[in-house]
Amino acid sequence: MPPSHSAPGRTAARVMLQIALLLALACLPWFAEKYYVQFVARILIMGILAMSLDLLLGYTGLVSFGHAAFYGVAAYSLAMLTPAYQAAWFWTSFPLAVLGAAAAGLAIGFFVVRTHGIYFIMVTLAFAQMLFFLFHDTRIAGGNDGIYIDVRPDTTILGWKPFDLERYDQVYLLVLVLFALVWMFLRILLRSRFGHVLVGIRVNEHRMRSLGFETFRYKLACFTIAAALAGIAGYLSALQFGVVNPEFMGWHQSAAVMMMVILGGMGTLIGPVLGASAWMLLELGFQSLPVAGSIDLGKHWQLWMGAFIVLTALLLPSGLLGAWSALWRRLHHQTPALDADDPVAKP
Amino acid sequence: MKGATILGKDRAPVLATQGLTRHFGGLTAVNDVSIELMMGTIHAVIGPNGAGKSTLMNLLSGDLFPSAGHIHLEGDAITHCTPPQRSLRGLGRSYQKTNVFLPLTVFENARLAAQSRAGSSLRFFRPVLHEATINERAQLAIDAAGLGARSDRVVATLSHGEQRQVEIAMALATAPRVLLLDEPLAGMGAEESSAIVQLLARLRESHAILLVEHDMDAVFSLADTLTVMVNGTVLESGPPAFIRSSAAVQAAYLGGDENMHA
Numbered sequence: 001m002p003p004s005h006s007a008p009g010r011t012a013a014r015v016m017l018q019i020a021l022l023l024a025l026a027c028l029p030w031f032a033e034k035y036y037v038q039f040v041a042r043i044l045i046m047g048i049l050a051m052s053l054d055l056l057l058g059y060t061g062l063v064s065f066g067h068a069a070f071y072g073v074a075a076y077s078l079a080m081l082t083p084a085y086q087a088a089w090f091w092t093s094f095p096l097a098v099l100g101a102a103a104a105g106l107a108i109g110f111f112v113v114r115t116h117g118i119y120f121i122m123v124t125l126a127f128a129q130m131l132f133f134l135f136h137d138t139r140i141a142g143g144n145d146g147i148y149i150d151v152r153p154d155t156t157i158l159g160w161k162p163f164d165l166e167r168y169d170q171v172y173l174l175v176l177v178l179f180a181l182v183w184m185f186l187r188i189l190l191r192s193r194f195g196h197v198l199v200g201i202r203v204n205e206h207r208m209r210s211l212g213f214e215t216f217r218y219k220l221a222c223f224t225i226a227a228a229l230a231g232i233a234g235y236l237s238a239l240q241f242g243v244v245n246p247e248f249m250g251w252h253q254s255a256a257v258m259m260m261v262i263l264g265g266m267g268t269l270i271g272p273v274l275g276a277s278a279w280m281l282l283e284l285g286f287q288s289l290p291v292a293g294s295i296d297l298g299k300h301w302q303l304w305m306g307a308f309i310v311l312t313a314l315l316l317p318s319g320l321l322g323a324w325s326a327l328w329r330r331l332h333h334q335t336p337a338l339d340a341d342d343p344v345a346k347p
Numbered sequence: 348m349k350g351a352t353i354l355g356k357d358r359a360p361v362l363a364t365q366g367l368t369r370h371f372g373g374l375t376a377v378n379d380v381s382i383e384l385m386m387g388t389i390h391a392v393i394g395p396n397g398a399g400k401s402t403l404m405n406l407l408s409g410d411l412f413p414s415a416g417h418i419h420l421e422g423d424a425i426t427h428c429t430p431p432q433r434s435l436r437g438l439g440r441s442y443q444k445t446n447v448f449l450p451l452t453v454f455e456n457a458r459l460a461a462q463s464r465a466g467s468s469l470r471f472f473r474p475v476l477h478e479a480t481i482n483e484r485a486q487l488a489i490d491a492a493g494l495g496a497r498s499d500r501v502v503a504t505l506s507h508g509e510q511r512q513v514e515i516a517m518a519l520a521t522a523p524r525v526l527l528l529d530e531p532l533a534g535m536g537a538e539e540s541s542a543i544v545q546l547l548a549r550l551r552e553s554h555a556i557l558l559v560e561h562d563m564d565a566v567f568s569l570a571d572t573l574t575v576m577v578n579g580t581v582l583e584s585g586p587p588a589f590i591r592s593s594a595a596v597q598a599a600y601l602g603g604d605e606n607m608h609a
Binding site: 188189191192193194195196197199200203204206207208209210211212213214215217218221 | 408410429430431434435440442446447448449450451455458459460462463464465468469470471472473474475476478481517521
């Protein structure tokens with residue numbers, strides 16, 4: 001986007017708002033109970049996972065139905081790097097887990113990004129299910145029951161402990177910092193040459209090739225980066241829950257992240273985060289529904305969730321964010337137009 | 348003029364095909380086509396619908412691979428090169444059916460094209476906005492294609508003719524030596540059309556242009572060489588005057604076409 005488009009005042013205001021939001025979130029542990037702090041941490045972790053999937057789904061047009069595989073690989077990496085009744089070292093286990101997810105992304109991506117459309121969906125799902133059954137049916141890491149992380153990773157460097165991961169509030173702050181870093185990383189990435197190539201591939205891959213871009217290379221790099229970012233989410237999840245099981249990489253998990261991205265709004269960064277928040281809040285809300293007569297409404301929360309997804313898909317085809325922009329335009333009497341300010345906003 | 352040395356310049360063809368053939372099942376869409384394209388000239392390929400002109404274009408750009416025959420670009424065999432490889436070797440192409448990035452602006456379309464010439468795009472941190480060379484090259488291509496005033500418009504909101512100009516701007520932004528233009532004037536108004544004709548006349552000096560076009564006025568005013576294709580085969584090839592007077596061409600194709608004589 002040429003400079004003439006972005007009003008510097010508006011951009012500055014947006015950045016200030018983001019910083020203010022982050023600071024407000026950072027204060028949460030001082031006035032919220034443990035349960036809610038951990039709940040927001042889970043939302044942020046799902047936000048990282050959803051943003052990483054949106055890099056594939058919304059920006060590059062790669063509909064990956066196996067994204068939880070990389071989330072699971074990193075989670076299992078932490079579990080397997082943690083010795084029994086002892087702590088892993090954060091400064092090695094974290095990079096190794098993320099690298100493990102990236103390596104899995106590179107290896108699987110090498111095969112899957114050659115395919116297109118429905119075949120891409122199928123092979124990503126197939127690879128993820130292969131990993132799922134690898135952990136489910138063998139005794140590699142506790143099999144079906146999963147594996148416990150008895151002691152949280154230790155962060156001591158030369159006798160100095162910058163933060164204590166046995167404390168839920170410090171885990172929360174670590175999650176928040178990594179969330180902010182992933183957000184910033186993606187913002188920068190999407191404005192770079194690479195980010196523009198990704199959008200070009202989504203819009204018209206054939207034309208990108210005839211312009212001289214070997215799109216395979218870029219799609220593979222994108223798939224690997226998305227896997228690494230999903231790995232960050234997986235590591236944090238394992239760290240917070242203290243247990244990892246095959247469900248981490250199951251297709252339910254892949255589908256849930258995909259719904260978060262679609263629910264929030266594809267092709268934006270804030271969309272997936274909104275979607276993850278809405279998803280988690282709805283899950284919580286529906287699960288705590290009361291017993292009405294002979295029916296336990298809360299027990300059947302998945303039914304209400306399903307109904308909600310159907311309604312959203314019918315009524316808000318461009319997600320919560322799309323609905324919000326439409327409302328905003330109506331309130332400000334702006335004509336709906338293609339957003340020239342942000343080419344990636346329109347999938 | 349083929350193969351001869353004129354004014355001491357090397358007159359080896361920039362792009363040449365030998366016996367290029369493509370079958371689709373039982374249909375031979377392009378049959379034993381050998382053409383040569385010289386630097387600084389416009390070579391037009393004409394023929395009725397279904398003559399195999401677009402298939403020929405696709406074979407040259409790598410969108411299709413030939414069943415038989417060879418393609419050489421500046422002396423190198425490129426028969427088995429992929430479209431990106433051919434593009435990077437200096438082959439630029441515009442498409443008959445508009446093939447651009449509709450949700451992006453004119454500038455962003457041209458910038459993606461220009462970006463392909465600026466080394467690897469596996470660069471993750473520097474904003475494209477600050478890549479002066481890429482942005483300048485994109486702007487030059489847009490101005491050359493006559494879209495200067497439309498730079499910030501989303502391509503989907505442009506007229507069909509303007510979208511054709513975006514095609515040309517994108518081809519130019521890749522700084523090709525050979526331009527394959529598939530009906531660049533299709534759907535354009537008279538004014539836009541004559542602007543493009545003038546542009547092509549200017550581009551001729553530093554490019555080798557293969558032009559597939561139905562507008563016979565434009566073809567005969569621009570082309571240095573004409574190749575007439577019918578049913579996938581070359582019927583006749585030569586300078587415009589020769590084609591105009593060719594009995595075979597008259598009989599097969601141009602006979603009933605009044606535009607031809609305009």
